Amino acid sequence: MRPLRRPFRLSVVTAATTVAALTAVTGCTEKSSAGADGVIAVTATDTACEVSKKEFPAGHVELDIENKGSKVTEVYILFPDDRVVTERENIGPGTKQKVTAEVKEGEYQIACKPGMKGDGIRQAVTATGSGKIAERDPRLDKAVASYRKYAQEQADETIPLVKVFAEAVKDGDVEAAKKAYAPSRIGWERTEPVAESFGDIDPKVDVREDGLEEGQDPEKDWTGWHRLERSLWQDGKLTDRDSALADQLVTDLEDWRKRVGKAEITPTSMANGAKELLDEVATGKVTGEEERYSHTDLVDFKANVEGAEESYELLKSVAAENDPELTKELDQQFAALNTLLDKYRADKTGYDFVSYDKVGDAERKELSDAVNALAEPLSRLAAAVVK
Template sequence: MRTTRLMALAAAGALVTTGLAACSEDGSDSGSAAGGPISVNATDTACEVGRTDVGAGAVAFKVTNKGAKVTEFYVYAAGDRIMGEVENIAPGLSRDLHVELPAGTYETACKPGMSGKGIRTALRVSGSSAPLTDDAALAAATESYQRYVKSQTGALLEKTQEFVDAVKAGDVAKAKALYPVARTYWERIEPVAEIFGDLDPKIDGREEVIEEGMEFTGFHRIEKDLWTTGDISKDGPLAERLMTDVKEVVAKANAEKLSPLQLANGAKELLDEVASGKITGEEDRYSHTDLWDFSANVEGSKAAIAALRPALEERSPDLVKQLDGAFATVETTLGKHRAGDGWKLHTQLSKDELKELSDVINALAEPISKVAAVVAK
């Protein structure tokens, strides 16, 4: 869950992507043409956006963190619906974000400390532009990924219901066994689930959400009870609420028509999930089942790239080879930590083993960070 990350993490080192997005059909600057990406200078107290009137189409932002805190950058539509985001921008570093925006009114937001509502600026998008899905390969990519989302959300509903039933029955052992399994399906599609406002923190928020004025609910609230006190006798309502929220996010995810750039950005976001929470043990801090989430994030990232593969092979075959090699290395390295049908606990890994995992994720993040620019061509 992205809105409450308060840790500056070495594993979240980000690389600057390159490439320019297209102009809109009416000839207006889409944010990437002759003028290049829109510059965003983020500090701990300000978010300076270089242009706030842009043309419709694929828009690129270059976000530079000039503050002392790790920051994030978002583009929001009405109701805080996330159109695009880039996270874990360490002080002194830059990250690029490519996002497809039809005409309308939006907000940009920098989030120093990766928390709160952020420092917001109105963004007006005008004109018209042919959607990226006019390209047959990109249209096929979104359809392929939507099928993947549907398969994962079906399993998410099934396994979450089993988890909820175990919690309501007071079966601690069964609930503990089901906890990382149910979360696997959530973690594979988390970038899609995170589009829809506050559903993500309700389902996947950690205890820090209290600092943002929210109630601590969802998977991690029940996780805390399971592994700290073992008393879930009063968690029935929490479990029911979790199931209700999961059903809502599944319905919305299955109805959502994704942009090819959302697939590309999502593949990178899932690796950021690994770097920001799984490597450090922050995510599943009570159960220490972080490697289940780690594996699921990598699998979800790979699924998004697989959907985009035909288009990437046409546009940048060398990049596809880099991605294949980097994914294989991550899978081999992670595979060392298998334990039966699952994974070792985070607390069972040494510092050297965690560093090795961090290194291979960062190596994969480098070619992944180039995908959005290739898609936006």
């Protein structure tokens, strides 16, 4: 999991006013409109978030992003209530990224987050028109419906597993809690972009200690899986606070389960979400930062890949017609990465993987190369879907 995404707390009413204030204070400025109607150039620096236009037609929109700052950044299109329309994370200094999104008529914000922390530097933007996307291939509507069902099933199946984990924590049974920890995270890891689209759930359940914001106290403000992971593997004991944290984890994930059905899901958000899952692997799992105490990173790794592949398979029939070479490459790269991951299974069908601290530098490099080989073509899936 990347550093904490702190909940965006702007109301619908105050959003435009707040962004105007940010413009004056941070140098978030509007450039003259340029390029095709559906393309918005976004120039991110450490202190500014410039957009080429503040008004554009509703429909398929492409963000053409360049990071001219010194910090890694991420860029979002946000609804007024701060739900995420689309995002692109881990945009390194001096690099460019493109992301395609489906945007209905209405008011939005484009946010850049230098350092990938805080509320970001924001621009208020407007999508104009009828509010209707051009008539969509029925196969894409079916893909969205199927993915929504998949995401709900993953959430539903997570709750009983989390309850087993929480009960073990509350019983003070360290070994039973360790055994239940990784399985309780699989459904979340498969569908993490859906959970992150709400903005406020992810920081409660999946933040690491180094993802806490300045001023937050790890002993008071840190909650979720990774706080309990530290107690189990580093401290080797469970306290009354851990029991309370276990109950809170169940409560927060029940909230997630209830909200999954309300998530904004489009073909492009599915495709972009698949890329986000590979980014999660590249920045957390391959490095060993995600599960730094338990070393169960490969379980998360596999779940992220499965979630990305589910989205891809649902969109594949349309993408294959529009860009057959892309789908051919994606098939090959998914197969190669899954084959590589199988090398680290203790069994060939379940989720009993080798402890990641036993995986050497050369093997980690091999895994990283396989992830990067898949992530690049996967970044082009959204554009292929809407051609």
